[in-house]
Amino acid sequence: MDCYDSREFSISNYCIENEILHNLTLELNTTCNLDCIHCYIPEKTNHGLGTQTILDIVDQANDMGVLNVILTGGEIFLRSDLLAIISYIRKKYMRVFLITNGTLLNLDIIEQLQALSIAELGISLYSTNRSIHDQITTKVGSYDETVFAIKSALRKGLRVAIKTAVMTTNSRYIPELKVFCDEHGIEPELACFITSKNNRDHSPRRFQVTDRHDMLSFLMCTLNKRSFLKELRGRDLESNPCSYCKNSLYIDSNGNVFPCNSFLVKVGNVLEDSLRAIWEGSAVLKAIQATKYSDIEGCPECSLAPYCSFCPGFSYLEYNDYLFCSDEHKSYIQCRKDYHNLILEGII
Ligand SMILES: C[S@@+](CC[C@H](N)C(=O)[O-])C[C@H]1O[C@@H](n2cnc3c(N)ncnc32)[C@H](O)[C@@H]1O
Ligand code: SF4
Numbered sequence: 001m002d003c004y005d006s007r008e009f010s011i012s013n014y015c016i017e018n019e020i021l022h023n024l025t026l027e028l029n030t031t032c033n034l035d036c037i038h039c040y041i042p043e044k045t046n047h048g049l050g051t052q053t054i055l056d057i058v059d060q061a062n063d064m065g066v067l068n069v070i071l072t073g074g075e076i077f078l079r080s081d082l083l084a085i086i087s088y089i090r091k092k093y094m095r096v097f098l099i100t101n102g103t104l105l106n107l108d109i110i111e112q113l114q115a116l117s118i119a120e121l122g123i124s125l126y127s128t129n130r131s132i133h134d135q136i137t138t139k140v141g142s143y144d145e146t147v148f149a150i151k152s153a154l155r156k157g158l159r160v161a162i163k164t165a166v167m168t169t170n171s172r173y174i175p176e177l178k179v180f181c182d183e184h185g186i187e188p189e190l191a192c193f194i195t196s197k198n199n200r201d202h203s204p205r206r207f208q209v210t211d212r213h214d215m216l217s218f219l220m221c222t223l224n225k226r227s228f229l230k231e232l233r234g235r236d237l238e239s240n241p242c243s244y245c246k247n248s249l250y251i252d253s254n255g256n257v258f259p260c261n262s263f264l265v266k267v268g269n270v271l272e273d274s275l276r277a278i279w280e281g282s283a284v285l286k287a288i289q290a291t292k293y294s295d296i297e298g299c300p301e302c303s304l305a306p307y308c309s310f311c312p313g314f315s316y317l318e319y320n321d322y323l324f325c326s327d328e329h330k331s332y333i334q335c336r337k338d339y340h341n342l343i344l345e346g347i348i
């Protein structure tokens with residue numbers, strides 16, 4: 001069985017096929033100690049749901065068989081109850097993934113995270129160039145704090161993921177970031193789409209890389225040739241463009257529930273209904289889960305279909321229609337096709 005086969009038979013795919021809730025992302029707050037230039041959070045003032053409400057959601061998730069709990073913010077380490085929340089989730093044997101800017105971590109906290117056996121510490125790092133990183137976070141000294149957290153966590157044996165939003169401001173420094181990650185045995189998670197803020201303020205979009213040559217370089221830097229080719233083989237017009245909506249949910253700091261933190265169509269609120277009632281009963285969620293590529297206007301006859309990787313959430317946020325395929329999306333998919341041609345021609 002090669003690695004493609006093992007992906008095919010993964011628990012995650014089983015849950016997608018059977019619409020079983022597998023991943024739950026909780027936004028614990030929107031408050032933050034940084035003010036990044038591209039941040040999608042409009043107002044960083046919400047301290048999040050109370051501890052007991054969070055623990056109750058964790059209980060519900062556990063009863064439903066959720067395996068992975070992803071904690072994000074805002075900045076989660078601003079919450080004084082964070083370690084207690086993690087400990088509670090771990091006692092239920094669910095896996096904990098954290099997303100943080102890393103600046104508030106110290107050795108004592110890192111040791112506690114190690115003792116709690118978290119599955120992954122995800123830290124946002126924008127460049128190995130100190131001034132570029134600090135320019136993005138708008139805090140001088142943040143680079144040193146974040147890199148200290150990364151190196152200390154690695155020394156303690158934690159699994160660290162580096163998360164990098166690739167923008168016009170840092171795109172040319174990505175090769176150096178990859179070298180840093182290689183040296184530390186980490187695979188960087190690079191994301192090239194910069195979304196509007198959650199309230200549809202489009203200002204972060206000015207940092208989006210749009211140049212075709214830069215986008216192709218980005219794909220060459222990030223895509224794994226073998227899995228890309230296998231992904232193309234599996235493209236099917238009757239498939240859902242976003243399979244995660246069939247095994248994942250996201251809950252924001254007000255208890256509102258969405259398919260994911262990039263797909264902001266509200267499907268319920270945990271302060272009004274149970275998680276199970278939302279997962280099993282939300283008509284809006286059912287409609288999203290039933291979406292197919294063929295529902296998108298133009299898909300059946302589109303020559304780019306074999307290369308397509310459509311994010312309905314992005315279309316919803318940017319164009320208020322999760323079934324709308326924009327010219328911007330088409331030009332991104334054209335780059336994926338160009339990348340494929342370079343492979344076929346043996347150039348890369
Ligand atoms: C909102 S932050 C929350 C967690 C933590 N404060 C951090 O920065 O890692 C989660 C991730 O979203 C990314 N992000 C923020 N605004 C974005 C945007 N407009 N488009 C794409 N990614 C964005 C950040 O770079 C970060 O990696
Ligand atoms: S650290 Fe995270 S939440 Fe805070 S401003 Fe930056 S991207 Fe936004």
Ligand code: SF4
Pocket residue numbers: 293296297298299300302303304305306308309310325326329330333
């Ligand atoms: S590029 Fe647009 S029209 Fe073409 S397959 Fe993708 S979503 Fe459909």
